[in-house]
Structures are given as structure tokens and as C-alpha cells.
Amino acid sequence: MAETTKTNIQLFINGLLNENPIFRLALSMCPAVGISTTVMNGLLLGVAVIFVQVFSSCTIALIKDYIHPRIRIPTYTLTIATWVTVIDLVLSAYFPVAYKAMGIFVRLIVAFAIITMRLEVFASRNRVITSFWDGMGMGFGFLLGMVVLGAIRELMGMGTLLGYDILGFRPLLFFVLPAAGFFLIGFIMAIFNYVEIVYKRKTK
Amino acid sequence: MREIIKITIALTISCLVAGVVMGSVFIVTAKAKKHNEHLNAQQTMLGLLGYGKAKSAPSGLKLYNIYRYIITESESKYLGYMLPVKKGDRTRYELLVLDLKGQFVSRHSLDILPEATIDPKDRKTALKSVLTPPVTITYADTTIVASLNDKRIAYLLPGEFPGFKTFIKAMLALDADFKILGLEIIEHEEDPGLGGEIEQEYFKNQFKDKPLEKIKKLKVIKEPLPEKYRKYLEKGKWKKGTFSKEDIAVIQKNYQDKDIYALTGATISSVSVTNGIRNMTKKFAYRIKILDKVIASRNVPVSF
């Protein structure tokens, strides 16, 4: 794939909607199911992912000409692992409560296929600025997905949003259970599919 | 061959660079982490004693840490207490060694600054230098004694006990007669909405004001919380005029001697917390009495 021809803003929106990591590309679903119990959790993990994605994309775009083709994958992995360790250390030092809520998932960011894939597909062939915007788009797409899921689950499960009591009672505790994460993602994916089908039918 | 050398060099350089980046971040954040942890712990402790944003801690309030160790010397085991003592107008630490029956064995001055006692490694070094090898020193627990104007007002016990999922870390506050002043759940991995409710006021506040004799036999009742009691427990949600002074007295009298009402759908978590608190309090009350006896009989000039 040659250098991209999209503008920066188009890249950003691409990451948000067309190629939304969670709902369209079906990648990085582990945290989407497990951590999206509250908006705050989703927000924090989303921010962590944006950080890792953007910094990794920019790093790889910077050094792409010096990477030996045969050690591509180890280099990507090393870069991602370094940034994940950095954000892990920073979070555990300055935001211990949030860090504990996310448990093992911060350290697992390194295994998210979305980040490696993005580096391989995009950052290794484009300039730093474009890679930056692509990374932001993907990261924000992830953040959006997590926040939407978190909002639905928190509102329906606990009646609160970001800790503030909105409903005053608990509709269905079921939504806080992780099994509901599976259900919700399935439903939202179906909605995305449906919208795509209708859109295709309209433009035919 | 040249390819392999190039690859190896490139990989090594990348690893080194990565290592340097991570190492420097680690050094910077490690200090901040310790500092934040300490601040959080202080805040929790002051909160349990009733001080916080609304009521700031008076200047006469001082917190002293007592560290308990188990010392194994060949076949015999001893208890070692690291106590803060008064030396002139400064505070220094001493090691008081007791045998398993509570009899005095020996007393040593420790070469460690009070601020440094927070670091477990520094404590161990100080202890090792006064005890003759071969000896094994195992850390047991910490007790924080709160004294206001040189009078003991509370004991703060951080503790860890098994819960429904993994462990529950809590801090218990007892007053000078071992009545529960408050309970704070610091860390747990219980299910949110079910076992996670042990963090809520209506569960934690049930433990307040229970006397020692009741704690020793504390159990869990598998019944839902009565509505009026729940409203009383959720002190944070009290609006003006909800409870008059007589109401409060009546509720206190009715429920002070009752056991703990279990959380809906989280009986095991409730039982774990109750058992944990009961064990912590029983063991602590037993040990502090023995320690106080030895301190009195040997005239150790403790700071608390």
C-alpha cells in the first residue's frame, strides 16, 4: 500500500467511524468486554490506548527508514512494549485508584492486535504527521467505543454516569456483569451492519 | 553473514534505547508512587479518625507506627516489636523482643531514622545489625497508634484477609477500649455490584461502635437490612432533620448488639469481611495487652 492520499481530518474520522477498531474491525475486544463496566474505566483505558497508539505510530514513522525488513515485527513489538511500560508506570504512580480498576488490561495493551496492525499497515509507510492523525483516529475510535459501551452498561446497570446518580435506582444489575459486554457488542455490531445494509440499498 | 550482524546490531541498539527510556521513567515515577501511596494512606487514616476536609486534624494529633516481626533463632521463635521511643525531645526506634508466652527477652536500640522506617528494606537492615546470626526475621504486621496530646485515642490496623475472589485489604480503626471506630476497605477484587458493595457505607458502618465483647462473637445474619437502619447507616445521605437525637439513640440501642446483616447476593464476601475483622481484632487485643504489660514492667519510654 502506497502513501495515503487522505487528508488528516479524513484519517481521523476514518478511525472513528469507517474503521472503528471495536465495532468494525473487531479487534481489541478483550478490554471492550471486560473493562467497559463504567464510563470512567472506559475513558481511562481509552486514553492509555491513545497514548500508546499515537506514540508508537510516531516513533515507527520516525525510524521507518532504518528498520531492517526482517526484524520489522520485533521492532514494532519492542516499541509498543516500551510505551506500554511507560504508561503503566505513570498510571500506577499518579492514578493508583484508576490503575487498580483496570487491573491487568493496561499491561495487556501490548498484545492488542490493532496497534501492531496499524503500525504495519500505516505508520511504516507514511510521514510522522499523517501517522499521528491516523493513530489519534484509531485511538479515539477505541475510546468512543469504550465510552459508549461503558455509558450503556453503567446507566442500565447501576443507574449512574461517571459516578453521578442519574436514575436513582438500579434497573438491571446484569449489565455490570461482564457477560453483558458480549451481548452489547453483538447488538451494536448488528446495528452497524444494519445501517450499512440500509445505506448500501439507498445508494444502489 | 553481514545481514545477520546488521540485524543483531540493530536489535541490540533498539533494546538498549528502549531499556534506557523505561529505566528513566521508572526512576522518576517510583518516587512519585511512594509519595502518593503514603499520602493516600495518611488520608485514609485521618478519615477513619473522623478528620478530613470538613474537620482538619489538630496539631496535637500524632501517628506512631509499631512494626511486628517474627524472629526465628534455631529452634525457638520470638516476637520482635519495633517501637518508637522518646529520647530527649526526639523520637528513635527500639526493638523489644518477647518470647511466645509474652515474657521479656531483650531490648535493643535501633540505628534508623523514624522517616526511614517506612521502607521495609531499611527496617530489615537495622534489625539484622542488632540480632546475632543465624537468625531469620519475618515481617508480620504494622499497627498505627494515634495519640492526641499524648493520650492514646485510637489504633489503626491495616490488614489483609481472603475474600470471595482473592484478597481484601482493609484498615480497621479501634478506640482505646477496642471498640470499632470505623472500617475502610482499601483494595478488593470482588464482583462490582455484588461483593463490591462491601465498600458502601451501609455495609461498613454496621461495624461502627461494636464493643470488643461483641466483636469476638461477631457473625453474619442472612437477612435483608431493615429500611430504617439502612437510612441511618448511610450517613453521607442524611438530609436536614432526617434523624432527631432521640431517633439516633433508639436505633443505636436496638442495633448495637446485633450481628452484621449480609449483603444481598454477596453472603460469602460479607462473611469474609466479618471473619477477617473478628480475627484481626481478637489477635490485636490479645497482643497489645501483653506488649503494654512488658512496656510498663520494663519502663520503656514509648512515644504513645
Add this chain to the structure above:
Amino acid sequence: MVKRFKTYSVIMGLMMALLLSGCETEHRFIKKVAFKGDDGIAVTFAAPVDDGWAKDISNFIVSEKPDPDIMLDIKDTALNPDRTKLTISFKDSLNQNMPHILTIKRIISKGRPQGTATLTVKKLYFGYLLSILIGAMIIHNFVFTKYLGLCVFFGTSQKKSTAVGMGITFTFVIVFASLMSWFFYQFVLKPFRLDYLQIVVFIGMVSLSVQGADTILRKVNPALFKAFGVYLVLVIANCIILAVPLILADNEYNMVESFMLALGAGIGFLIALFLMSSVRERLELANVPVSYRGLPIAFIVAGLFALSFMGFSGMSIF
């Protein structure tokens, strides 16, 4: 004839070794000591002990290992008819998850003193290992209870054959990678206080294991490689394979416990894949609404599985 004798003697030797190793305690006169019921400890002696001595409860001191200064209250003691088995009953029920230290003073058997014995009473270690294994397999199933490894899970669970292939490959790689990570963690990272390098090192170990498995499989069994080769690459992108070393580092497991955890995780993943593929094969033939076809319905099925696996939570064996 001689051959048979040799085999029999070897078998007998093994049995004796097993029996003795199971029963050996730290004192020659005490054959066995174990928890009995909720609130008792049973001690088996090598010979009958004296009644008078056994009835005196001051000869027995019991405490939990971390609290040697707190002696538990003994209610009474009871001897069996031939006076070789003694049951000590306690006022409160015992916390059997903690090892207890039992001191038996001045044992008197047939009028002759046999010394003082200090023994450790604890639950079978083998039970603990088994509980880690079954825990990782079912109670804390990595896919349905911990929500890890989902990408690969959904990708390879469409047919039974691919699912089983992925599961088996994964089990091998994860056991190997976990053991290597354990070695690295214990002997390199911990002594040098390089804990923060965990993530990088573990993912490095995983890549190495996959690379190694790839090479070995290619040379040793090309047919097997053809069947499983493509999954090896997918294994790296799996959250579980990084989660297992992180867990065993956090919990400070020793080598056998780590092995059990990795094995349980791999088998649990295999079970999850197998269950899921069985359902998805059926779904291909069912009448699913258009928007739901493919991944959405798979997610909903996974949700149902997750709900049912929740029924296992809190189970404790041993």
C-alpha cells in the same frame, strides 16, 4: 522367573517409597498428622500411647504458622480403642487454609518417653495444585470469565477442526512460554529489581517460543506443521499468552504452580474453542437475521456461555 522377581521387587520398592513419603513426618514416632473435619486434628502414632498422657491437654500446643504467639483453645482429646490414633478437638473451627504448627510434648508410650515432636499440619499440596489447574481451566476460564484472547477466539472458532487445532497449538506454546518466562523472572528480573521490564521480557519470551515451536515443528513433523503452522502466528496476538506470565509473576508462583496455571489456561482455552465451534457450526445452518450474521450472533452466543460459566465462580475444591 528372575525377571518377574525383579519387576515385583521394583514395584514393591516404589510402593514403599510412595507410602513412606506420604506418611513421613518430622518425628520418627509420629506416622501421620492431618486435619480432621472442621475443628480437629488427627495424629497417628507408631505405637500405642499412654491414656493418662493423652488426656492431659497441656501436652499439646497448636498455633497457626503466621501467628506462633497465639495458641488455639483445645476442647479435648480422644484416643481410638488401640490407642494409636489421637483426635484433638478445638473450641473454634480451624482455618484450614493456613498451615498450623502442632507441638506434642513428652510423648509417653508404654511407660517410656519418646521425646517432643513439632509438626506442620497442612492441606495436601497436591490438592492446592489441582485447584490451580481446575481454577484456570473452568472457574477462571480465560475466555469466558476473564475475557482475554477474544480476537483469536472469534477468528478460529468457526469450525471444529480449526478450533481444536488452535487450542492444542496454543496449549503447547503457552506452557513452554510460561516456563521460560518464569525462569527469566525468578533468576534475572527479580534479583536485579528490573520488575518494570516484565512486559517487554515476557512478550519477547512469547515471540521466541513461537519462533522456536515454528522451527522445531517444521523440521520434526512437517505434516503437523502444515496442519498447525498458520495458527502459530496467531498465538502471538493472543492476550492470554501474555496474561499468564503476568499472573504468575504477580502471584509469585513456583515452577510447578506456574506449569499448572499454564496448562489449565491452555486446556480452558481449548474447551472454550471447542464449545464455541460446536455452536457456530450449527449456526451456519440456522436462519439468522441478516444484520446478525457472522460476528454479532457469535458475540451473543459467547455472552450466553459467559453467563453459564459464571455459575462456576466461587467454587473451591480442596
